Amino acid sequence: MACFFRRRIAAKLGRTLQQSEDAFIPALSAVPVFKKQQGADFKLSISTLRISGILPSTGDIQLQTEHLATRLKQDSVVEDISAGCGIINFKVNRKLLVQKMLEPFGKEEDDKFGLNSELFNTLKKGTTLVEYSSPNIAKKFHAGHLRSTIIGNFIANLKQCLGNNVIRMNYLGDWGMQFGLLGAGFAQFGCQEKLKENPLQHLFEVYVQVNKEAEHNEDMKQAARDFFRQLEQHDNEAVSLWQQFREITVDEYQQVYKRLGVHFDVYSGESFHQHQAQEVVQQLQSRDLLKTSEKGTGVVDLSTSGDTSSVCTVLRSDGTTLYITRDLAAAIDRKEKYNFNEMIYVTDKSQANHFRQLFHILLAMGHSWADRCKHVPFGLVRGMKTRKGEVVFLEDVLDEARARMLHNMSQSKTTKEMDNPEDTAEKVGISALIVQDFRGPLQSDYKFDWDRMLQAQGDTGVFLQYTHARLSSLMRRNDGVKAVAFDPSLLLEQTSITILQHLLRYDEVLYQSAQDLQPKHLVNFLLKLCHLIASAHRELPVKGSAQDVAQVGRESLKYISISLFLNVPSTLLNTLMNILKNKHIG
Known part of the structure; x- marks a missing residue:
């Protein structure tokens, strides 16, 4: 798991620089992977160490980088250390990478993968x-x-x-x-x-x-x-x-x-909160915050310079409350109640x-x-239309998603026979709707596009669903095969390593989403993983392989499946969680 390697590298840095290993955790991050590219697993930002005062903030940063890299020694965990441009790269032992990353699976709490990371220690709970x-x-x-x-x-x-x-x-x-x-x-x-x-x-x-x-x-x-x-x-x-x-x-x-x-x-x-809203009005009066405007309305002046745009109306001239008055009452009531x-x-x-x-x-x-x-x-969604014209009601959108997906399934040569194609079309269509919405920054407006949203290839919810269905099908077909002892040395092809390297970033991506509450980080992480899995299907076939190799393939596919869908914290809504965890498609 990523936290094992991050901790070991941090301990090495702590010993070298005579600092607490915890001080290096924020400066270490997993390296984003590119298909077919061999590279480091973790990188250390020298700038972060300078800002935190661990390293001097003056002097040539590149000389500082190279000097520290030469002081760090390889060991049984880290097999290569190199200096980059203001960063130090760490490559971990490949057999250990496979062993530690697959270790959580098969245990009772394998669905907690990545959630024991030290990165989450700084997050406030409650x-x-x-x-x-x-x-x-x-x-x-x-x-x-x-x-x-x-x-x-x-x-x-x-x-x-x-x-x-x-x-x-x-x-x-x-x-x-x-x-x-x-x-x-x-x-x-x-x-x-x-x-x-x-x-x-x-x-x-x-x-x-x-x-x-x-x-x-x-x-x-x-x-x-x-x-x-x-x-x-x-x-x-x-x-x-x-x-x-x-x-x-x-x-x-x-x-x-x-x-x-x-x-x-x-x-x-x-x-x-209608009664409590009147209590809020009384509290505003008692604190001398409520004023009467020329129109007879009750207002609160939020400005310090008499700026009229900062005057907030909380009461109509006839004494009835407004939306914000009830929101004030609701907030106070929730704090008291919860x-x-x-x-x-x-x-x-x-x-x-x-x-x-x-x-x-x-x-x-x-x-x-x-x-x-x-x-x-x-932001707003623009151009959301059905075949009947402009969309007004959500039910029309969901019905249209189901109908279009059902049509696409009927036209595809690879669609298998199923008991309830409409139910499948509904699930896949709604997943596609959600993934399209979550791919970009939340504050941005985006243009709705039915055709792009429902494509089977590319960065879509349909592709994500297809990937899971294919993994689930492969696991079901091999479910009865006798298990053999797991040998990490059988999973050292670069295709496998690339997937494991990508999964090293999982806790960081989760942490990033927790910081800014943006789903795009997790969605794009999932979609990238889907593309890497597609490569693995081509290059690491289970069917026709020797039993020991096939067993490793099944283990890795189980790992990928759980990490990709079952463990990710309902990030694509409970809908997606239910579809992928309890109601496999394909």
């Missing part, structure tokens, strides 16, 4: 609350909520894998003036029979109709304001209708979440200013833990 998805009640699941759902689930899975206690929260948009409009609109345009037949579609139609009416009808606008005021005053009839809309919507959403493989520990919502060590909000980047103001107000109210709240923003 309770992490992740708020994600958060669609609006009484509306169909909009395609725009897809990114929040899968990114939030990735973060929750990653934190859980690294030992945190994770609370997965869906904070529903179930309050506000939108319900004033919907309530008033349903009284005029709604139909209980249609609501039973197709609940969210009918509510969507009512909402569109009432919005159009309110554009030119002042009476409708007033009716909406009146209905929302009735809600805030707990009028029985208004609350009953609202409750009906909420229950219908959550039931419908859970069907979509099931398709994505997503689950939540808590379904919360703005409505849970005592989280960190709270992460996953929304699109247009809400960056909202969360900046939210955290700023919490700090002004005396809640120092607001420093441990974080907003993870993401």
Whole structure:
């Protein structure tokens, strides 16, 4: 395992420079591999040693590099040491590399590979609350909520894998003036029979109709304001209708979440904090933070220089609360209820200013833990269309992914017969959707491309699924073969070594994702591993090989399969984890 080699190299450096070996861990990293290229396994950054004060920060860095390299001696673990440009390269013993990297497998906890790395010692553990998805009640699941759902689930899975206690929260948009409009609109345009037949579609139609009416009808606008005021005053009839809309919507959403493989520990919502929002207003008043604007609204001035753009409205002129007021109340309530060590909000980047103001107000109210709240923003998806045209609802996207994948499977000569091709097409299609989304930086907008997403070759979720299916099939076909003693010397071809070298980087990639909460590091690591495995299939065949060689092939393939899919911490969503761990395809 990588931590064994990193620790041994660090110990060598510690003895040479008379420093604690722990001081060298941050400066050591596994070397990225290139197919067919023999090279070092680890590299040491001299710049990092200079910055940390281990080496003098003055003088010629290259002379410093070469001098240190000559002082380091080879041993049974490190068989070659060389100086590069500001770095020192270390090549470990090849038999030991094979032995140590395959050692965890076959044991009870082989799915914990890479998770005992010393790199994770610096990560803070505790309770992490992740708020994600958060669609609006009484509306169909909009395609725009897809990114929040899968990114939030990735973060929750990653934190859980690294030992945190994770609370997965869906904070529903179930309050506000939108319900004033919907309530008033349903009284005029709604139909209980249609609501039973197709609940969210009918509510969507009512909402569109009432919005159009309110554009030119002042009476409708007033009716909406009146209905929302009735809600805030707990009028029985208004609350009953609202409750009906909420229950219908959550039931419908859970069907979509099931398709994505997503689950939540808590379904919360703005409505849970309507009373507490008024308490927040009182707290703001008591701290002299709440001011009244010329328009009669309640505002908090976050600026130090009178900049009006930093004035945040927390109360309407009629005394009703706003989204940010309820967010303040929700944050305070969550801290009291869950005592989280960190709270992460996953929304699109247009809400960056909202969360900046939210955290700023919490700090002004005396809640120092607001420093441990974080907003993870993401960009927009452009050009998401189905054959019917522009996409509005997520279900349409998932249906289209399944249909297109099913068509591609039917056209492929290599597709095998299967019991439920539609189910397979659904799983592969959704995996492809997720992988395309996760390949780039989260904050970047990206252009949606069905054809590129569903290609069987290239850096796609389909290729990833195909690789796992092929490994699983090979393992099943050789499952009954008698085991022989494992001999590391049989796995020294460069193709094998290259895969093991790549896997040396696993804990570093995981650590990098934990630092910036970006899935791209793990996704691109997986895709690179898939390409290396494709080479191994061609160059290290199990079929037709001698029994001892074939057994090593099976061991290595088991190792690759577990590392690639079963052990990676649900990084491509629980969906992908379920598909790859419990429901092999192929």
